[in-house]
Amino acid sequence: MISLYLFYFLSFVAILSALLMVFSKNPVHSVLYLVMTFFAIAGHYFLLNAQFLGIVHIIVYAGAIMVLFLYVIMMLNLNQAIEPMKSNLQKLAGIISAGVLSLVLIGAMRTTEIKAAASTASEIGFVSSLGKILFSEYLLPFELASILLLASMVGAVFLSKKELD
Amino acid sequence: MLTTRSKKINKSEMSLAERLYLPAILNGMSITFRHMFKKDATIRYPEQEREFAPVYRGQHVLKRDDAGAERCTACGLCAIACPAEAITMDAAERKPGEEHLYREEKYASKYEINMLRCIFCGMCEEACPKEAIFLTDRIVHTEYDRQGFIYGKDLLVEKMDHRIDVSKRQTTDVLVFKKGDQSERHNQLGK
Amino acid sequence: MISFILYKFLFALIFFVVALVVAMYSTYGERKVAAFMQDRVGPNRAGPFGILQPLADGVKMFMKEEVIPNTSDRKLFLLGPSLAMLTALMTGVVIPWGSPMNFNGHTFPLQLTDINIGILYVFGVVSLGVYGIMIGGWASNNKYSLLGALRASSQMISYEIAMGLAIIALVMKTGTLSLGAIVSQQHHTWNVFIQPLSFLIFLICAFAETNRAPFDLPECETELVGGYHTEYSSMKLGFYLFAEYINMFISSAIISCLYFGGYNIPFQDHLHLSGNLLPILQFLVLFAKILFFIFFFMWVRWTIPRFRYDQLMNLGWKGLLPLAILNILITGVVLWATGAFK
Numbered sequence: 188m189i190s191l192y193l194f195y196f197l198s199f200v201a202i203l204s205a206l207l208m209v210f211s212k213n214p215v216h217s218v219l220y221l222v223m224t225f226f227a228i229a230g231h232y233f234l235l236n237a238q239f240l241g242i243v244h245i246i247v248y249a250g251a252i253m254v255l256f257l258y259v260i261m262m263l264n265l266n267q268a269i270e271p272m273k274s275n276l277q278k279l280a281g282i283i284s285a286g287v288l289s290l291v292l293i294g295a296m297r298t299t300e301i302k303a304a305a306s307t308a309s310e311i312g313f314v315s316s317l318g319k320i321l322f323s324e325y326l327l328p329f330e331l332a333s334i335l336l337l338a339s340m341v342g343a344v345f346l347s348k349k350e351l352d
Numbered sequence: 353m354l355t356t357r358s359k360k361i362n363k364s365e366m367s368l369a370e371r372l373y374l375p376a377i378l379n380g381m382s383i384t385f386r387h388m389f390k391k392d393a394t395i396r397y398p399e400q401e402r403e404f405a406p407v408y409r410g411q412h413v414l415k416r417d418d419a420g421a422e423r424c425t426a427c428g429l430c431a432i433a434c435p436a437e438a439i440t441m442d443a444a445e446r447k448p449g450e451e452h453l454y455r456e457e458k459y460a461s462k463y464e465i466n467m468l469r470c471i472f473c474g475m476c477e478e479a480c481p482k483e484a485i486f487l488t489d490r491i492v493h494t495e496y497d498r499q500g501f502i503y504g505k506d507l508l509v510e511k512m513d514h515r516i517d518v519s520k521r522q523t524t525d526v527l528v529f530k531k532g533d534q535s536e537r538h539n540q541l542g543k
Numbered sequence: 544m545i546s547f548i549l550y551k552f553l554f555a556l557i558f559f560v561v562a563l564v565v566a567m568y569s570t571y572g573e574r575k576v577a578a579f580m581q582d583r584v585g586p587n588r589a590g591p592f593g594i595l596q597p598l599a600d601g602v603k604m605f606m607k608e609e610v611i612p613n614t615s616d617r618k619l620f621l622l623g624p625s626l627a628m629l630t631a632l633m634t635g636v637v638i639p640w641g642s643p644m645n646f647n648g649h650t651f652p653l654q655l656t657d658i659n660i661g662i663l664y665v666f667g668v669v670s671l672g673v674y675g676i677m678i679g680g681w682a683s684n685n686k687y688s689l690l691g692a693l694r695a696s697s698q699m700i701s702y703e704i705a706m707g708l709a710i711i712a713l714v715m716k717t718g719t720l721s722l723g724a725i726v727s728q729q730h731h732t733w734n735v736f737i738q739p740l741s742f743l744i745f746l747i748c749a750f751a752e753t754n755r756a757p758f759d760l761p762e763c764e765t766e767l768v769g770g771y772h773t774e775y776s777s778m779k780l781g782f783y784l785f786a787e788y789i790n791m792f793i794s795s796a797i798i799s800c801l802y803f804g805g806y807n808i809p810f811q812d813h814l815h816l817s818g819n820l821l822p823i824l825q826f827l828v829l830f831a832k833i834l835f836f837i838f839f840f841m842w843v844r845w846t847i848p849r850f851r852y853d854q855l856m857n858l859g860w861k862g863l864l865p866l867a868i869l870n871i872l873i874t875g876v877v878l879w880a881t882g883a884f885k
Binding site: 390392 | 584587842846847
């Protein structure tokens with residue numbers, strides 16, 4: 188019963204802060220609302236007994252990526268006054284792409300049937316079970332993802348060293 | 353080599369042990385740790401006071417003689433000697449019946465030292481022919497306004513019930529010097 | 544159920560009070576240690592040996608005028624110090640203070656919660672600690688504060704990585720992420736003897752994460768006035784300073800738990816203690832260890848000069864990070880050779 192109320196509360200916080208993130212004028216405020224959204228989502232992970240995923244979500248997204256976002260925004264000193272006016276064409280393109288994305292999402296949701304979580308699934312979020320699955324069943328995708336990250340890192344280093352070419 | 357204290361600076365590449373930085377840190381930490389047990393150099397001021405050097409020059413005093421009469425005769429030599437022009441005075445004539453107050457026929461009715469101007473050089477006490485002004489080992493107190501730093505006779509003249517010892521400033525050297533100075537001056541006057 | 548919640552609540556309250564008192568007296572200790580190392584006396588006016596100095600400082604902090612700059616982002620300006628304090632206090636819930644106590648047949652664990660990912664939790668909260676500094680520094684709308692905030696964030700992210708990798712080597716050896724289990728594993732041998740390199744890296748990173756000298760660049764007064772808290776006054780400044788000392792207390796506790804046996808007393812099997820005496824003694828031993836590390840933090844602060852910023856980054860990325868990876872490799876090889884993977 189408590190977990191149900193918690194679920195509603197967390198969902199409310201997640202959606203509200205996501206909306207605030209989109210609608211707030213100040214980029215720094217946006218980032219902080221996004222951090223709040225991530226916290227709410229991490230709370231959902233905890234509710235699903237996936238503590239490892241939840242905490243990693245906080246460490247990676249709220250603790251590292253969002254800090255870097257905040258860092259860049261602070262460095263660039265973005266504020267409403269110097270925000271460039273977007274042309275109508277850009278706005279139209281934005282609306283169309285958002286609409287297409289939401290169509291895809293709605294289409295995907297419509298065909299999904301909601302299954303009750305299996306009773307044995309409560310162990311799946313633990314570190315040991317997760318690790319076993321990652322390093323046996325999903326070994327190839329796991330390693331491919333790490334290679335992808337490595338490639339992007341090399342790319343970033345290459346781009347930042349202009350004198351190479 | 354001009355001095356023996358100059359150090360040769362080694363600018364060669366650091367060795368691996370030096371680049372690790374850790375031995376240097378440990379060395380530094382052992383030094384600070386040793387200092388924890390050393391005697392501290394603090395003087396706990398209000399309870400404990402640092403001993404002044406015998407030549408310390410602090411707040412001035414206008415001396416009285418043993419009978420309690422002011423020695424100052426308002427000759428103005430101190431004011432002339434003062435490089436900071438901190439001393440001003442008014443002279444007055446001694447009335448009959450005031451012999452117990454003033455030693456000579458002329459005295460200073462007003463005597464002020466501006467402690468903000470004073471540089472505590474001691475020229476005034478050197479110039480004084482009457483052994484009337486001395487610099488003591490007392491500290492001039494702080495004030496909130498400039499007016500308070502102008503010390504009048506009320507602060508400068510010593511009280512008879514609280515005499516200030518200036519024997520440290522009146523060493524035999526000083527006395528001999530002053531005596532010689534005076535006799536020289538007398539000689540010059542006699543010529 | 545009610546008694547359980549009440550017990551946890553009471554325990555949390557006691558932890559808060561202990562953390563705050565330790566932080567308070569750390570400020571006093573810091574000044575005393577600094578004084579002794581510089582052949583001085585230190586605070587000695589408020590009470591005997593100056594032990595009432597923290598109270599006097601607290602009163603001073605509360606009574607001071609509160610200045611909020613006109614051009615600041617007011618809400619975030621207030622949020623900054625609160626977040627710094629919150630994250631500093633949150634870490635403490637997973638620290639095991641002793642083996643469970645028994646009263647009338649009821650067992651009372653001396654740990655707020657033993658979640659099975661305790662170390663990751665500590666990590667998560669530590670990684671959030673930078674928000675308090677960043678938000679405060681940005682909301683002040685002052686270039687020195689902003690520079691301090693930027694320094695803090697890049698420093699913390701850089702050293703978090705080396706810290707994480709150092710812990711991974713430790714976790715490979717212990718095989719668990721729960722702090723309680725890690726501490727009870729060290730019944731006979733402390734982890735520092737098994738993982739000395741990991742300990743060294745973790746210790747250096749702990750200095751960087753708590754913004755303590757020689758890594759106190761975010762508040763480096765010679766360059767940045769006061770760093771991220773330049774614009775702060777009154778108790779909001781006090782919160783930032785306090786958060787630093789609480790962080791120091793918590794990191795000392797975590798270092799003790801991860802590497803120095805936590806509440807384990809050396810040769811405790813030979814002491815033949817029974818009943819509730821053992822947990823109490825264990826708590827005192829852990830506290831002594833924590834106090835030693837707090838002293839160590841201060842000792843280092845008053846010995847080593849501050850790093851230059853490029854040196855800091857070099858040490859983090861080119862020194863500690865490869866070292867941590869090397870440590871993981873060595874640990875892996877040793878574990879494989881001893882057949883721990885089967």
